[in-house]
Amino acid sequence: MDTGLRPDRRPAIAICAWDPTFTAWDPVEDLSGDPWNPVGARTLPVAGNASADAVAAELSALLASGECGALLLVGRTAHPGAFRLQMRAENRRMDGSDRLDHTGPGVVRATAPAAEIVRDLTDAGLNVIAASDAEEDAGSYILYRILNDLPDGPASPAIGLIRAPSDVPNAKVQTAVKTAASVIARHLAPLPRPNAA
Template sequence: MPETAQTPSDPRPAIVICAYDADETGWDPVEDLSGEPWSPPGARTLAVEGGEPEALAATLLSHLQDQRCRALLLVGRTRRSATFRLQIRAENRSLDGARRLTSVGPSVARATAPAAEIMRAFNEAGLAIEATSEAEDDAGSYLLYRVLSGLAEGQDTPAVGLLRAPENESSAAMQRAVKAAAEAMARHLSPLPRARAS
């Protein structure tokens, strides 16, 4: 999967931002001719392109195994709301929603992103958002569950969240929304210990 370059000596924790639908054009991490991806204060972003959900889940989990990577923001669309939605849980369901994904995993996995902070950031940015426990039968819910249930035990739990934009939301509003969510997540991340940053 294409991604932005990492600088091993960069002491800032990384936030992976993934617009999981390969056709999504609303979020572009590179804003200008410099070619450098946008980053919130105190963190750096790592862009992962969308693609086939099973392979994408493995890619995202491999990033989160790196202790320098402290957060993941999944970005997608919703047909169920005219406002942005922050999905705060995902169910143990297959990609098509027809059966359980795994017989040994928990029935529900709860997102670990700071929901109250994200909603506050949206309000400050003048963007309407709702937090919801309602999963949608799509790649976003599948990825959220796969990532949360696949995190390794014994390490600090990264902040993982799923932000959905209304189906017809403009690219400009989506850019503002992703930035607001990432900035809120970054405020909860502490700088990497020197050993991790080297």
């Protein structure tokens, strides 16, 4: 039966606040219950209310299945003063005691367009730095797991992690997340048209 509804061919970007106590990012802007979407893409909010391993596994599965073509992790930074776009993650267990993957690389780099995100956040009036140091928390752990699980190939999805300082108001966090997601969305291609039956 033809419902007359056209399929949504906008690519999806998953946005996940990995810490359930981090409530500054709210994907739903109004009473409609619909999540905010950047121009040319749709967001796929993913709750971070499970263990870091479970969140990493869920996000890796979404990327592997093609359900989303990009990912933005969102959380807090331990450093004061500026938003931090984390550019890499280290091969460490959650407790920092040992390597997470004994055959994996020591460091993996985020694939989101860092320079463009920093520029647009600055243009939006936010204080931001691109940080090479990985903070020792679930966000860095999840970022490493996802980047390390990516299959080899020329078309890596854009994956980034943005951290907000604890003293910034929620409105600035919303602006930062939306701006970063909008930059990533500009690089996503529309989904292919389905084959006619």
